[in-house]
Amino acid sequence: MLILTIALLQVINMAVVGDNPILKSRHGLSALVDDNTSLFLLRLVLFRSSALILATRKVQRSAIDLDRQSLKPAFYAQCYAISPFALMLGCGMDAAALSGTPAAQPKV
Secondary structure, three states: OOHHHHHHHHHHHHOOOOOOHHHHHHHHHHHHHHOOOHHHHHHHHHHHHHHHHHHHHHHHHOOOOOOOOHHHHHHHHHHHHHHHHHHHHHHHHHHHHHHHOHOOOOOO
């Protein structure tokens, strides 16, 4: 679900905004991004790592041993929970880029 949401977000971004302001900026993590594919992979890594961290904390708080089998259901649950957040965040950034607000403009 999360990968489909991020792929949909990337398609919407490319269709509506065109070149993302992140691609034009060279500050912070945007220095690693130079095309749409790397932007997609960066978004995927950031949202999936947050889902993995939250799932790991959930399993550690329960009395279950942390292994792949115990982490898998918690990770999928976190991916489903993070998907709407990723969609709202991405659409909000696209709307800010279209409106020309200073928060969405890259600092050169």
